[in-house]
Amino acid sequence: MASQVVSVKDVAAHANVSLGTVSNVLNRPEKVSDATRERVQASIERLGFVRNESARHLRAGQSKTIGFVVLDVSNPFFTDVARGAERAAARAASSVLIANSGERGERELAYLDLFEEQRAQGVLISPGGNVTKRLERLRDRGIPTVLVDSPAPRPDFSSVQTNDVAGGRLAVSHLIELGRRRIAFVGGPLALHQIRDRLAGARLAADAAGLPADAVQHWDAQAPTAEEGKRLGFEIAALRKQERPDAVFAANDLLAIGLMQALLLERRVRIPQDIALIGYDDIGWASSAFVPLSSIRQPSELIGETAARLLIEESAGMDAYEHQQLQFTPVLVARDSTGG
Amino acid sequence: MASQVVSVKDVAAHANVSLGTVSNVLNRPEKVSDATRERVQASIERLGFVRNESARHLRAGQSKTIGFVVLDVSNPFFTDVARGAERAAARAASSVLIANSGERGERELAYLDLFEEQRAQGVLISPGGNVTKRLERLRDRGIPTVLVDSPAPRPDFSSVQTNDVAGGRLAVSHLIELGRRRIAFVGGPLALHQIRDRLAGARLAADAAGLPADAVQHWDAQAPTAEEGKRLGFEIAALRKQERPDAVFAANDLLAIGLMQALLLERRVRIPQDIALIGYDDIGWASSAFVPLSSIRQPSELIGETAARLLIEESAGMDAYEHQQLQFTPVLVARDSTGG
DNA sequence: CATGAGCCTTGAATCATTTCATCGACGAAT
C-alpha cells in the first residue's frame, strides 16, 4: 500500500516545480530545460506516478483507444482481423480493445454504449443486428466508425470487406477447370450476406462456363460450423454415385472440415478423386487437415489493418473526410483436396 | 451533426432543474420525485444525452470496466474463458474488454499500462512474461488483479486455474486402464508451467500403476500447434512396432489433431488399435475429428466466470480481502481415439 | 546601469460529472 494516489500535484511538490511544468514534461518535453525535466522525471519514477487517463481525456477531449465490437471472438477470421487492426493502431500510438458481442444484439448495443460513454477514438464493428441508427449517433458525438466484413449501410460510412462474389466465382471456376460439372454449394444461413454473395459468385462462374442453371446446387446449413458440415457430408455421401456431386464448395473452412470428415468416414468416397472439396477463409490449419484443404484466402490481417487505418484517418479529419467502401479480392489456394 | 456536445448542464437547462437533480435521476432515481424524474428523462431522450464516462469516473473514482489481458485470442480456450468472465461481469453490471498480448511481453505491459491509466475496475491476466512487479503497482493504485490459468506469484494474489497435474494423471491412468504400457507424452515448450504440470501428472500416474520410471517418454514440441503435432506424428509413425508407443498423450488438442493426421496418413498405424490418443482442453471440435478425440476437459467458462467474480469481490472490499488460489479439477472425456 | 529578448515557469481557468451540506416548502403536531 505504498502510494495511494499520486497526482501531478504530488509530483510537482516533490520536484519543486509547478503543475504546469510537470504537464509540460509529460506533453511537450522540448519546452522544458534539461535539468528541470530530469528532476521531474526522477520524481515521477520515484513516486510511481501514472497519468489518470480520465482526467486527461476529460480535458483534452480525445482518446487513443479504438473499440472493436466483434461478432464472435472464437472465429479465427476475426482474430486475424483484430491482429491487423492492432498493428495499424500501434503505428498511431492507439490501442485496440476487443468486445465480444457473441452474436447477441443486446450485447452489441451495450458495448457500443460503453465505447460511446468512454468517448473512444473510434469504433470498428462487424455488426450482427441493425446498428445504423446507433452508428449515426456515435458519429454525431464525434466518434467515427468503420464496418468490417460488412457493407456500409450508406455511402457516408466507410467499410472494409472481401469481395465474396469474386471469391465464390474463384472457387467454382477452379472446380470447373478441373473438369467437375455437378457442383454443390454447402452453406448457410443465407441471412448472412457473406454466404449469399459466395453462392451468387458460384452461380456466376457456372454461367460463365456455359453450364446449365442448376449446375450449382445449394445445400443449406443452419450454421457455418464443423458439426453442420459433418451432418451434410453424410447426406451427400449417402447419394448414389450418379446423383452425387463431383465437387463441393463449402461456405467456410469449418464446414469444409466437417464435410471432409464425413465423406472420408464413408470409405466409398475419395477426396479429391470422387469429390473435390474447397473451403473459404483459409484458416490456420486448413493446410494440416487430413487431406490438405483447398480454400479461398481472405487477407484477414490486411482487412483489419486497413479498417483501423481508415478509422484513424477519419478521426483525425472528421469533417472533411471522404468515406471509402473498400473490397479486397480474395485469392485461390489450391491444395490436395481439389487435386493440387 | 445534430447535437455537438450534450452535457448534464444542457439537460438541466432543458428540464428546468439543477445539475444535481439530473445527476440524481441518473444515479439515485429513488431520491427524485416522479414528476421531475420523468421530465428529466424526457429531456435526456430528446437531447440524446450520453454520460461522459471520463468525467464520471474522474469524480466517482471507480470504473465498471474489467480488462482481460490474454496471451492469444486465437486459442479457443481463452475465448471460452472470456465468455465466462463476461457472464459474471454482466451480473455486476460491468463490462469486459479484451486486450491481446499475442505472447509479446511489451504488448502485455503496454496493455497493463492502458488499464492502469484508465483506472479499470480490475484486470484479469493470463501472463506470458513476469508481471508480478506490475501487478503490485496496479494493486497499490487500487486496481485488483486475478491471474487466469497461471499460479499466483504470491499468496496475496488470487488465481484461478485447472489442476494440470491431476489432468495429466487422469489422462495417463485412463490409458493404463486400457492396457497401454508404452506411453508418449507429446508437448512443449516445458517453459510453460501448464505443460510441465501435465507431464508431471502423467509420470505420477505411471508410478502409481507400478510402471517403470521410463514408462512415460517425453517428445518435446516447439509449440503447442497442429503443425508440430504433425511433425512429431510422422516421427512416431516411422518407428518400428516394438519401439513405438502404444499410447500418446498430447499436451493439448491442437497437437493431438496434428498427431492424428500424421498417424492416419501412415496406413500402418490405426487409432486406437495400434496407438490410443488423448488430448487436452476438449476444444469445440475435438468431438468431430476424423476419429473423435478423447480429451481432458477444463471448465474454461467456469474458470473465467470465477476469476471475474473474485475480481469483482476484491474490487468491492479491497482492504480486507482474503485472496484465494483456486484450482479446478479437470474431467476425462473418453471418445473413440482411446477406444471409447 | 537600464532595457529588451528569449526562455522557463507559474497559476488560474477549464473539462463533465458527482457529492453533500443546505435551503425551501409543505404538512402535521403541539
Add this chain to the structure above:
DNA sequence: ATTCGTCGATGAAATGATTCAAGGCTCATG
C-alpha cells in the same frame, strides 16, 4: 400560531490533467 420534521431540489466544491496568458529570470547589448 409556532415548531418540527420530511422530502426534494439546489449549487458550490472537488476530482486530475491540460492549456495559455502573464510574469520572472538571465544574459547580452546599448
